[in-house]
Amino acid sequence: MVAVAGVLRFRWLNVLGLTDEELDEVKCAVSGYGVGVSAIGSPIGKVPITDPFGPHLERFRRALDVAAVMEAPYVRVFSFFIPEGQKPVLHREEVLERMGALAGEAGSAGITLLHENEKEIYGDVPGRCVDILSGVGSPALRAAWDAANFVQCGVGHPYTEGYEALRPYIEYVHVKDALAGSGEVVPAGHGNGEIPETLSALRDSGFDGFFSLEPHLASSGTYSGFSGPDLFRKAAGVFKDLLLQRGIPWS
Template identity: 35%
Template sequence: MFHISGFADELDRDFEKQMSIWHDMGLKYFELRSAWGINVMELSDDHIKKIKDISSQYGIKVSCIGSPIGKTYIEDDFSYELNRLDRAIFLAKYFGCSFVRVFSFYSKGNILEKREEVFKRLAKMAEIARESNIILLHENEHAIYGELSLQSREIAKELNSPNFGLVFDPANYSVAGEDVIEAEKNMHDYITYIHVKDYSIKEKIMKVPGEGDSNIKYVFNQHRDKDMFISMEPHLDIAGQFGGSTSPDKYRMAVESVKKMLNELNISWE
């Protein structure tokens, strides 16, 4: 079964408004990246209590802590990211979820020349996650070590940890110039979570899922027998380095398009 989640902060800065619209769309999970315009790593204890109270009132649960951990320079002091990882793990346990999103670092030079340090840091993070029974989800991103599918697979294969999996975001690979079908084949064995956004190569814009070139329906079908989250991140109005925005009407169109694809594939979902 697929469990539909998503980045509710694309809808509005106000968290209660996010949850109201989420509830209206019939969604049961969301990925916590920000609330009231505050990044998840900067939320106070008072903020997270309010988030838990509001989301519980709507019967909505957190699927993943959408942290920006690893979107920092490999040359920077690693203790900063270790402290953020401790906080992200605390948040995951507080909200009763198993996943924390991470990235594989930028560099002030060529990140591919920093392989040893990248892998050392990610292995340490995976070990901390193992001790806490949390799964780290690596997402590709422009200019980080794991930007391309073979690099992402290399990381997961090298770490060889049940506490480290890969997010597959079809549009990210389209933007990176990769064929999504080939990228999925490269990463297939390590894909643990799917982000859902679609990209038009010709127009160079994000599209409603299923209307672009990112072969989302194919990706769904390749993982049809898994019990996993698919997380909406449509970016239909703004797509940025640390997030995006999508109007409620467009977001509803994206969700309905995904539900339609799943129904056509006879994949059960909630």
């Protein structure tokens, strides 16, 4: 969405696709309303691990530039699609090398990368997420916890199976839930993502980070998701109730 002189124009593309002029317009618009940007939701790492890395690295540098303009401390990334039918371990070395290169450039730019667990990439389940984060070992590479994506990858109990191992790396939390089996995305606490348990544990650990509401209630796909204003309000209300029940403040 680009706002110019009070007129909203919609463009269905990732923010990395905006021109410099459009990006400046967005920055002015959000600043004018006193709104900040916590993270750039980039698609970096959402390409096959077998694709050449050079062109993708250039696009990643654009993501860092966008983050700088928007004064966003984080850039969301993924850990590359694994070829269908192949074991992820066969590509582990290349994944770690690429993720390390991304983290190195991000750290030099003063930006922190958030690895999002996602379907069909190397870091789809808790064990391989930990493998990436510990293997790279950079403070510029942290975790964005997405319970719904874990459920859709066959992790039946994300909190029980993965929270303890990933907690040292969690710096950002995506708020969406899903039903085991069908993978249908539902409001937080209405699925198998163990979101109530996760929120309580985060509170008890002193978590002081961002929650990103990503309900994807109307549609969801490999590269995007959508809820619409009414469903988004519903999802926000449900999540606020979960926070209130646990005495978790927000701003």
